[in-house]
Amino acid sequence: MIDLYYWTTPNGHKVTMFLEETDLDYKIIPVNISTGAQFEPSFLKIAPNNRIPAMVDHEPAEGNAPISIFESGAMLQYLAEKTGQFIPADLAGRAEVMQWLFWQMGGLGPMAGQNHHFVTYAPEKIPYAMDRYVNETARLYGVLDKRLADREFVAGDYSIADMACYPWIVPHERQKQNLDDFPNLKRWYDVIAARPATVRAYDRAKEINTQPTVTEDAKKILFGQDAATVNR
Secondary structure, three states: OEEEEEOOOHHHHHHHHHHHHOOOOEEEEEOOOOOOHHHOHHHHOOOOOOOOOEEEEOOOOOOOOOEEEEOHHHHHHHHHHHHOOOOOOOHHHHHHHHHHHHHHHHHHHHHHHHHHHHHHHOOOOOHHHHHHHHHHHHHHHHHHHHHHHHOOEOOEOOOHHHHHHHHHHOOOOOOOOOHHHOHHHHHHHHHHHOOHHHHHHHHHHHHHOOOOOOOHHHHHHHHOOOHHHHHO
């Protein structure tokens, strides 16, 4: 059994997409980041960076003690290696998947996240910041669109690289992006959206987060953290 500490964000969706594709037993433990649940001591033991998702695998492959993991990319890699699914066995194929997983973790996710912040949540609309991150998001969409020009999925067969990227494309309208400008990306997006596991993963999200949660009080929790937050 896997305990998945989860909230309905792009990074959370990555892991439910994988788990719904496989036959792994898992239980969702909601962590409402808008109310500060990510700062609970029990959660910080698993996720010291006070971010979701995180998980505990109570049945690791070696049969040893439970393993706890935080960071969505590390979780996808672990689950792929545990199951032998959605990651190639050969070194070259594995490298192909991993470089695009790292690309998402280091580029697409952080830049789209800043886009969300300055376009949607920032109390002051700063044109320079908004243009900076909307344009960088567009550049990254362009990279992905070019990559998909001659292949169905990011690294050949459907893999954890696709699962990592897809949830960050779902809010393309919020990011001020038009998928019609990226035809290869749009084709890829539509194919993944139609996968039964993707549908199930996003249905789980609707069951857990049933109302808007980013209130003014929530913004103070989500966007008001500093070093003192870690040490409190």
